[in-house]
Amino acid sequence: MASSRLIPILAATLLALLAPAPEALAQGLDRDRAKCESKDNRRETCDVGWPGQTSMVRQLSDTPCVEGRTWGATPGKVWVSGGCRAEFGPRFLGQEVKCESSDGKYRECGRGLYGQVNLIRQLSSTACVEGRTFGLRNGAVWVDKGCRGEFRVGESSGRYSVTCSSENGRRTTCAWDPKRGTPALLERLSSSACTSGQSWGYDKKAKVIWVDEGCRARFGVR
Secondary structure (H helix, E strand, O other): OHHHHHHHHHHHHHHHHHOOOHHHHHHHHOOOOEEEEOHHHOOEEEEOOOOOOEEEEEEOOOOOOOEOOOEEEEOOEEEEOOOOEEEEEEOOOEEEEEEEOHHHOOEEEOOOOOOEEEEEEEOOOOOOOEOOOEEEEOOEEEEOOOOEEEEEEEOEOOEOEEEEEOHHHOOEEEEOOHHHOOOEEEEEOOOOOOOEOOOEEEEOOOOEEEEOOOOEEEEEOO
C-alpha cells in the first residue's frame, strides 16, 4: 500500500524537475525583444534577433533615450550611449493602399512603395491572388482582372522582402530599396525555375529586381 501511494508523489516530483524554470519561459516569450544598456555612459552594442528595422519598446533609464542621439540600430544590432537603457523590438514600416481594378482593367495605385505587399481585406467577389491579380511593381501596388482590395506595403515581422512576378513569361521589374543591401532569392513561388542571371537579377543602378521566363519569387536580404 505504501509503495502504491509513493508512485504519484514520485511522478509529480519528476514532472516538477523536468519542467522549465520560470526564467526560461520568460526568455522564450521575450525572444522578439532585446535589452541594451549603456553602463557608465559608455556606448554599448547589442545583438537583436530580427534583421529589419528596430524601435524602442520601453525606456528603462532615467536618462532619455533619443533615437540618433543616445540610441540607434543597424541590421541585427542596436547601440546605446549616454546612460540610455531600454528594451527594443522589431518595427513595422508600412503604408496601407486601396486599389481597385474597375471593369477588369489593370490599374496601379500609390508610388514610392517598397517591401512586401499583403492583402488586408478583399473588396471584390473576384479573387485577389498575389502575382496573378495583384502585386507590387515599380513602387506601386497593381491590380488586374477585377481584383479590388486594401493592401499593406512595407516590412512584416521586421523582415524586408519583395515579391516579383514574370507575367505571361515576360520580363518584369519590381522596385527595390537599395539601402537594404543586395537582394537574394528567399522563396520561389512559381513552377518555373528562378535562376540568377537568367530568369532573375538585380539592377543596382535602376534600383529594381527583374524577373523573366515565368519566374515568380520572394526576394530579400539573407
